[in-house]
Amino acid sequence: MANQNSLEHLWMPFSANRDFKSSPRLMNEGEGMYYKKQDGTPVLDGTAGLWCCNAGHANKKIVNAIREQASKLDFAPSFQMGHPLGFEAAQKLLQIAPSNDFQYVFFTNSGSESVDTALKIALGYQQHLGNSDKTILVGRNRAYHGVGFGGISVGGLAYNKIHFSLLNNVDHICDTHSLEKNAFSKGQPDWGKELADDLLRVIEKHGADQIAAFITEPVAGSTGVLVPPKGYLERIREICTEHNILLIF
Numbered sequence: 282m283a284n285q286n287s288l289e290h291l292w293m294p295f296s297a298n299r300d301f302k303s304s305p306r307l308m309n310e311g312e313g314m315y316y317k318k319q320d321g322t323p324v325l326d327g328t329a330g331l332w333c334c335n336a337g338h339a340n341k342k343i344v345n346a347i348r349e350q351a352s353k354l355d356f357a358p359s360f361q362m363g364h365p366l367g368f369e370a371a372q373k374l375l376q377i378a379p380s381n382d383f384q385y386v387f388f389t390n391s392g393s394e395s396v397d398t399a400l401k402i403a404l405g406y407q408q409h410l411g412n413s414d415k416t417i418l419v420g421r422n423r424a425y426h427g428v429g430f431g432g433i434s435v436g437g438l439a440y441n442k443i444h445f446s447l448l449n450n451v452d453h454i455c456d457t458h459s460l461e462k463n464a465f466s467k468g469q470p471d472w473g474k475e476l477a478d479d480l481l482r483v484i485e486k487h488g489a490d491q492i493a494a495f496i497t498e499p500v501a502g503s504t505g506v507l508v509p510p511k512g513y514l515e516r517i518r519e520i521c522t523e524h525n526i527l528l529i530f
């Protein structure tokens with residue numbers, strides 16, 4: 282029988298569980314930029330949740346919208362049924378998308394699910410076009426793409442991979458981290474655009490006709506914040522277009 286007051290029974294991801302539970306940091310409330318601990322001590326939330334509370338905690342507009350919708354309809358299945366607001370949200374997203382090339386929206390529940398879904402859509406897209414050899418997915422060293430099998434496979438964090446057998450058809454290009462060249466850069470580093478050409482090495486190794494997609498974080502977050510060098514992402518875009526490889530951000 283579980284002890285109701287014990288922290289023992291919840292496994293926390295990416296956390297040293299024993300250490301945390303011996304000296305827990307439990308946040309009980311939040312407002313604006315601050316959490317409040319159980320004893321009332323405010324804590325500045327420097328990461329906006331995990332980058333998912335960017336409009337501030339307990340933002341009145343958001344709280345009211347959630348409250349209003351939950352009291353009207355909490356859930357309608359997305360298989361064979363729908364809800365008008367889902368369609369409205371898709372249209373609103375497209376209105377703020379960077380170009381008219383974006384025409385369709387697929388909603389998911391988390392970053393990990395988004396990544397695995399995007400990889401599956403990329404493979405499905407290539408198959409559908411008759412490019413049945415385009416099955417390789419390329420990621421980048423040091424990348425974090427969540428906790429799904431696909432995301433761990435294209436990710437570049439060795440420690441996350443040691444306990445699992447993962448996708449086979451995966452390769453990686455080099456990352457852009459260079460203390461030697463880019464330490465103390467402000468904004469986008471001047472050096473490193475040419476690192477994008479490592480994608481050409483992987484294309485030469487496998488053949489462009491074997492590669493379905495390349496996935497990268499525009500600004501890597503979980504491996505230390507790696508801001509892309511000036512011109513790097515533009516060069517990646519160019520190479521992908523030239524070799525008919527889908528680019529997933």
Ligand SMILES: Cc1ncc(COP(=O)(O)O)c(C=O)c1O
Nearest residue numbers: 391392393394425426427498502
């Ligand atoms: C680039 C990237 N992809 C995927 C994920 C996984 O997102 P989630 O924790 O919502 O599954 C994260 C989370 O930090 C991320 O930074």
